[in-house]
Amino acid sequence: MTKNKNATPTPTLSDSKVKLGDVARKAGVSPATVSRVLNHPEIVSPELRERVSRAVTALAYTRDSAGRALKSRRTRTLGVVVPTLGISIFAEGVEAMQNRLSEHGYTLLIANSQYEARRELQEVASLLEHGVDGLALVGDAQLPETHQLIRQHGVPYLTTYVATARDEVQAIGIDNEGAAASMARYLLELGHRHFGIIANLPESNDRSMSRYLGIRAALAEADVPLPHSHVISMSQTLQHGRQGLRQLIQSNPEITAVMCTTDTLAIGALAEARSLGLKVPQHISITGFDDIELASQFDPPLTTISVPANEIGRAAADHLVNAAAGVRIPVITTLPHRLIVRGSTGPAPGLVRRPKLHRTAE
């Protein structure tokens, strides 16, 4: 019994893949006609179309993508490289992209760079070798070689989650700098003058960097200083958000507003504030960026900026599918973000008691 199972090499599986020629024979037409029915049904007479369709279903025929790709020079496959799927806005964007692609008969090859530009290059190379018809990247911190390689291959590509990119690369995303600046201005209006920043600033995270620069610019415009000691770079985990807040507050007790470049950091900070006995927003205001699911559910709910990850993914998919088909459509670069005010921010404490003190102290 068991022997039987192992002895026969591959008997159980219908080993002989049914191919286009088989369908043609069954339908009594030429292979070309079958191909036409499959790809351009409108140019085949209804009668034959019908006969072929029947043969296709009867034999449960599916096209072999290898032969197809070889001849047509298109794999119906797109690639994406994100920093990590562990960050929910990337998971969401990839999923949205995949869903849209699936409607077009495309499939998505996925890779992750772990925020390392060199790794990103490798993954891009691998994707390209696998013959993707297009590529989506994240951000604007690629190695020059990465762009060079993609252009060499002549496949369409774009970058996402940012609104602008260097070097004529198309981008679909939000204005990170502007959004962060608007958040800073909102806090300034609430009377805050002593800011702390927890940012995720590895070399290849230009989104966090832009957000940080946006904050800097807004504060500078309002003549509010931001000492070096008020800026802490942390990798993007709840744990590090906690740690960041602790360091910030312990060394700079005068801080009344802590701006984080991602919600994960902000929620860590929120949790740590509670542990330290700080009331949010009475004692301290905390802001995030991304508007992840948890942001609205946390206690207190987090004031943050929403990033339209779904739209980004969909738009990237649409653009690349079109571009792969040779259609040059203009890219809608800047998607709108929203400043969402929730319970984690409020007026600066002590503003009533010492109205202009802090301001003049600078």
Added chain:
Amino acid sequence: MTKNKNATPTPTLSDSKVKLGDVARKAGVSPATVSRVLNHPEIVSPELRERVSRAVTALAYTRDSAGRALKSRRTRTLGVVVPTLGISIFAEGVEAMQNRLSEHGYTLLIANSQYEARRELQEVASLLEHGVDGLALVGDAQLPETHQLIRQHGVPYLTTYVATARDEVQAIGIDNEGAAASMARYLLELGHRHFGIIANLPESNDRSMSRYLGIRAALAEADVPLPHSHVISMSQTLQHGRQGLRQLIQSNPEITAVMCTTDTLAIGALAEARSLGLKVPQHISITGFDDIELASQFDPPLTTISVPANEIGRAAADHLVNAAAGVRIPVITTLPHRLIVRGSTGPAPGLVRRPKLHRTAE
């Protein structure tokens, strides 16, 4: 200027892809030799190997995967269908799988089913058409057609996040039922006799179902009843976790322990308990399942079961790569899980005051 840019069809790109023959010519060898150097370098003389390698790098040659796939009948591509990337254990598993695959020169085609079996079938079909060399699914609730289709194609596949599957499908995962039962037993030991359950029980989520059944079994064994009204099915969001807890407690104030089939539900429940003024774990114990990042960071930290998503992803990758290469390695079915006791669980309240009352009341 702009005209110039559009007028020339494809001039800027180095349009002529360099192919194997070009390398052969450049190196002064036959195409076959180039292919050998690329695929089986050990059977080529060092001298030629060197010459070919130089030509490869000089021309920046990369193999065309279409031609390669056509001839070798392998695409070096694997497929995975998860319910959604929005659940972190799936995002983590997929990422781990991709990372491992990337080491082997494979790439991962990704799709998501949104917890719908029919959608899963479609995505599998699409992946198969794209010529994947192997497939990873999640759970044990596929349509029969799905298995049939995959087997027809003769590609190796397995299912993940569960330890056993029907119909001789290989599985890599944890014993969901056993883990949930052990959690229930732990709560029983703490004196809890009135349980509530918040479970994500759509038709095609057999993991949550197994967890639920595990709890049922453990309670039955201890002669602790679980009325219908104590079981609430909710889709997997924080919001629904909140709602579930509210319903449960309002209709059944005697409940002292709420078991959720995922951490997301549990953290929602935790948040709602706080809103309702219920102290955790003094008034009520709450447990989760998955051990997502937030579980340890929430206040109170969540008692839960850890699911080794990374190991699952890696093991799936290893197995499929081997299987695709024709190596039949045995699958390590059951990966260990851990019961992680944190602050969200404690002794049943009122146990001292009314020791056996509840028990006999049943």
Added chain:
DNA sequence: TTGTAAGCGTTATCAA
């Protein structure tokens, strides 16, 4: 509208 035939880029068989 349909059929014939060539060939996409690679690998693998066979001889040398």
Added chain:
DNA sequence: TTGATAACGCTTACAA
């Protein structure tokens, strides 16, 4: 160890 040669399954001029 290397080279010629024949596919792999499909699409698409071109011819009918």
